Amino acid sequence: MLNPDSQAPDWLREIETILDELNEGVVVADSNSRVVFVNEALLRLGGYQREEVQNHTPDTIFPPEDVPNLMLQRAMTERFGHHRNEFYLPSHDGNKIPVLYSARMVKGPDGQEYRLIILTDISVQKRVEEQLRQSNVLLEERQKEIEDELLLAARVQQSLAPRSLVWSNVAVES
Numbered sequence: 001m002l003n004p005d006s007q008a009p010d011w012l013r014e015i016e017t018i019l020d021e022l023n024e025g026v027v028v029a030d031s032n033s034r035v036v037f038v039n040e041a042l043l044r045l046g047g048y049q050r051e052e053v054q055n056h057t058p059d060t061i062f063p064p065e066d067v068p069n070l071m072l073q074r075a076m077t078e079r080f081g082h083h084r085n086e087f088y089l090p091s092h093d094g095n096k097i098p099v100l101y102s103a104r105m106v107k108g109p110d111g112q113e114y115r116l117i118i119l120t121d122i123s124v125q126k127r128v129e130e131q132l133r134q135s136n137v138l139l140e141e142r143q144k145e146i147e148d149e150l151l152l153a154a155r156v157q158q159s160l161a162p163r164s165l166v167w168s169n170v171a172v173e174s
Contacts, residue, residue: 008037008054011109025089025099025119031112033057033074045099045121047092061090077103077115089119098126 008016012028016037019026025042029035038053046053052061059067076083087101100120108114165172 009108009110009112012037025121027053027115027117027119029115029117031114033115036114042089042119045091045097045119046089052092063090066090073101073103074115077105081105086122087119098122 008028016039019037019039020041022039023041025045026037026039027035027042028037034057035054038048038050042048043050043053046061048061058070062070073083073085073087076085082102082104084100084102087099088096089099091097098121100122101117102120103115103117106114106116
């Protein structure tokens, strides 16, 4: 039964305070993809107010072109009972926040199926990955420069070596 104040099932209201204390973003959605609960961490991460997310479907915050991909994530969760993937959360200001999307189908005491979705901000990891990619490009360029310099040094050294001499019947090798 839905509580008219929070739009969350009564059983979920009993654990809301625990879910609100988590560092990861938590969303509970019903079988119609309507958000019945969203915790404070997710609201802070995306810069949303609870009213903008709770009791709405994902198309409220996701751009239309991204909804099919989101529905694919939903279908994977429903098919396998759980799903984990890198994804992103659109923020209120229009940025895309990279997240680890981890979802699991759960059956509530009311007998209805819900999706419990945990979103972990991986922005720092993504920045570090990009820095590593850039560093690798620079290292590969430097490695190529070193190899070119070694080839040049080998040619110079070869050109400095004395050549064989032949005088009549005498050959001098060095």
